[in-house]
Amino acid sequence: MPVSTKLFPSADRIALVGLKEEDIDKVWEELGVNPGAAVGGCIRSIRVCPGTTFCRLGQQDSLALGAELDKRYHGYALPTKFKIGVSGCINQCAETCIKDLGFVGKPKGWTVLVGGCGGARPMLARKLTDNVSSEEALQLADKIINFYEKNAKKGERLGRFIDRIGFEEFQKAILG
Numbered sequence: 001m002p003v004s005t006k007l008f009p010s011a012d013r014i015a016l017v018g019l020k021e022e023d024i025d026k027v028w029e030e031l032g033v034n035p036g037a038a039v040g041g042c043i044r045s046i047r048v049c050p051g052t053t054f055c056r057l058g059q060q061d062s063l064a065l066g067a068e069l070d071k072r073y074h075g076y077a078l079p080t081k082f083k084i085g086v087s088g089c090i091n092q093c094a095e096t097c098i099k100d101l102g103f104v105g106k107p108k109g110w111t112v113l114v115g116g117c118g119g120a121r122p123m124l125a126r127k128l129t130d131n132v133s134s135e136e137a138l139q140l141a142d143k144i145i146n147f148y149e150k151n152a153k154k155g156e157r158l159g160r161f162i163d164r165i166g167f168e169e170f171q172k173a174i175l176g
C-alpha cells in the first residue's frame with residue numbers, strides 16, 4: 001500500500017499518509033518514538049530550531065530545552081491550544097514571537113516571551129523576562145502553564161488572557 005509524507009509547517013511535523021489503522025501502533029513502535037498526536041485544547045508539538053547543536057549562530061541549546069518541554073507537557077490539557085517555541089538565537093527560526101510561550105537564546109541565557117499567536121487574529125508575544133538559565137526557564141514554563149490553566153476562560157489564548165487581566169498583573173503573578 002502506498003504511504004506518502006506530508007509536512008505541517010507550524011511545528012515541523014511530518015504526516016505519514018495511507019497507513020492502515022491496524023498498522024499504526026506497529027509503525028510507532030518501529031519508529032521508536034512516543035505517539036505525537038496532541039490536537040485540540042492542549043499543549044501542541046513544540047517547535048525548536050537546531051540551536052547550538054547544529055547552527056553556528058546558536059547562543060543556547062534549544063534542542064535540549066525543547067525536548068525537555070516536550071517530555072513534560074506534550075498533550076497536556078488546557079483551556080485551548082497552547083503553542084511553545086524554542087529558538088537558539090534572536091533570529092527566532094522557531095517563530096517564537098508568535099507562540100503562546102517562547103524562549104529565545106541570548107549570550108547570557110534565555111529571554112522568555114509570552115502571549116503570541118498566529119491565525120486570523122495574530123498577536124506578537126511580549127517579553128516577560130530575560131537572562132534565565134534552562135532550569136529557570138523550565139520553572140517559569142511550569143508557573144505560566146499552571147497560572148493559565150487555573151485562570152483562563154475556555155477558548156482564551158494566553159495573549160488574550162494576558163490582555164484581560166493586564167500584563168503587569170500577569171508579570172507579578174509569575175515573577176512575584
Ligand code: SF4
Nearest residue numbers: 049055058088089093
Ligand atoms: S534561531 Fe538562530 S540558532 Fe536557531 S536556527 Fe535560526 S539562526 Fe540558528
